[in-house]
Amino acid sequence: MxxxxxxxxxxxxxxxxxxxxxxxxxxxxxxxxxxxxxxxxxxxxxxxxxxxxxxxxxxxxxxxxxxxxxxxxxxxxxxxxxxxxxxxxxxxxxxxxxxxxxxxxxxxxxxxxxxxxxxxxxxxxxxxxxxxxxxxxxxxxxxxxxxxxxxxxxxxxxxxxxxxxxxxxxxxxxxxxxxxxxxxxxxxxxxxxxxxxxxxxxxxxxxxxxxxxxQTAEAVKIAENVFRAVNIALVNELKVIFDAMGIDVWEVIDGASTKPFGFMPFYPGPGLGGHCIPIDPFYLTWRARELELSTKFIELAGEINTDMPHYVVTRLREVLDRECGIGLSRAKILVVGIAYKKNVSDMRESPSMRLMEILKGYGAHVEFLDPHVPEVPPMRDYPDLVGLRSIDTKDLEHSTFDAVLISTDHDNVDYSALLELGVPVIDTRNAIARRGLSLDNVTKA
CATH class of the missing domain: 3.40.50.720 (NAD(P)-binding Rossmann-like Domain)
Structure with missing residues (x-):
């Protein structure tokens, strides 16, 4: 049969x-x-x-x-x-x-x-x-x-x-x-x-x-995403170190990418998002614990990536204090891009949501601009942010913000209009430099 x-x-x-x-x-x-x-x-x-x-x-x-x-x-x-x-x-x-x-x-x-x-x-x-x-x-x-x-x-x-x-x-x-x-x-x-x-x-x-x-097929997918998570954690850690040294990590990566062998570029950001990379490595760590095996490397990468929103907020606080003389509790912040990656509306595990949650926890007034996400959809982890609506680019000239935080670098955002606000810009994606715009008032984070 x-x-x-x-x-x-x-x-x-x-x-x-x-x-x-x-x-x-x-x-x-x-x-x-x-x-x-x-x-x-x-x-x-x-x-x-x-x-x-x-x-x-x-x-x-x-x-x-x-x-x-x-x-x-x-x-x-x-x-x-x-x-x-x-x-x-x-x-x-x-x-x-x-x-x-x-x-x-x-x-x-x-x-x-x-x-x-x-x-x-x-x-x-x-x-x-x-x-x-x-x-x-x-x-x-x-x-x-x-x-x-x-x-x-x-x-x-x-x-x-x-x-x-x-x-x-x-x-x-x-x-x-x-x-x-x-x-x-x-x-x-x-x-x-x-x-x-x-x-x-x-x-x-x-x-x-x-x-x-x-089992092999399942392991292939896990290996793919562990590879990305670990390498992103590495460049995120390098970003923190090089920032402290006054070195532009994006320029370092561009330079290293000219080597025709032995280097693959990964890029830092405000954290990890999406349906795979922030989640899948922990499936393997859980399975390994069942076998009484440790996954120190993977778990360390997870800690680094999870901590990145806090690092970005710290940089934002420093800039506000130095350039504006105000703290987060009195600041009005515009977060640009809340989807987890550019040019999509996918909100799964977006680090932008964690950034907004942290900022609101400090008492900041937070708004966002995202041409792909007109309104924060229902989400399990961020009920207080559900229903928040995106402002329109054409309304920027009538808006007042103390700082702009670029979290997701959508292509269809008018970055020149953001610079024209004349307030500090915290750029976690190197979006301003990649477009050849003025870096006055721009801090890479």
Missing amino acids: SDNYFEKLLDSIQHKSARVGVIGLGYVGLPLAVTTAKRGFPVTGFDVAPDKIEKLEESNSYIEAVASGDLQALNASDSVDWTTDFAELSKCGVIVICVPTPLTKYREPDLSFVRQTAEVIAEHVAPGSLVVLESTTYPGTTVEVLKPIIASSGHGVGSSVFLGFSPEREDPGNASYRTATIPKIVAGDGKEAGALVQAFYENVVDKVVPVSTT
Whole structure:
């Protein structure tokens, strides 16, 4: 029977007749669903949020990586369905899980979304199906967490239902690489599952990179993000040291980047943001503790990156005291850019929110300017900031601020207008210098 289910599913994947269910229509799931449909598969997108489904049915995209025009074309061709009805999973030959994997307040893995999703799949999955986890997690999750739950369906895992892991590698705002063009790491729980996962993604993306086990695939994604987190922590520490020496860390990095080997540029900032780099390393440290192993290097990097907002605020306080003669409690501060990276609206783990929280804690009056984020959306960690609205650039000339803090360097910000305010500018992204503007009143931090 194993060969029968395997061969039938493989054939339906190769002929693109297998319906693909994508669970979680956020920054990872929605681009995957649209890409899969554009490559010729029938797709059903699942989400627990009715407002998302309503927008998708109306062809209104809420993510920069997906054009509303693409939604309109797919909806018109009946290539996709959008639903909150998870009973429709029974019609799917391939099910891909793209749900969040956040941290608890104690910086431990929160796999509740994965577990809940797996339980729903176990309730509805049909024999002859492939279930793939894309959510970033610690090595071992697919076989230790997902597999037992799917097995509770009564279907034989590895014989009638197959499991795989393929880590998402989305980079919001990156116009050079999209879902279809980013090489895809794939692995299955067993030989047949591996063949199915590889066959599916070979029909969706341009390049597939198979690895031996799901644990290896999970470790690949963790390694990628630990690498970035540690190197960003290194340049953040260098920034603090070089600032104390009166040396411009940005010039140092530019100079070092001319070496054609042995150096890769990373850039400092006000902290770490996004859905991966601030979170994923702690999945590995948690897993290592279970094995009675230490991760001193990773944890030190986390401490450095977490402390950066406090360092930036300290620099701001020094400038206000030296140049304005006022403290934070009497200061009116404009924070420029509150998305976690430039040219996107993504607010996940944005260090700008922590900066604003610290400033308000000192009694400062804080406003923000962000052309991509008109209003602070509901957030679990910053309820007091929810609903705060961005000022408009055209209102700058009628506004009075004591200092400007550039936290995210969006391209469509009028930096000249910021300088014309004539107040100190604290630039955490080297945005002013990179545009060749005057550095009078500008402090790099």
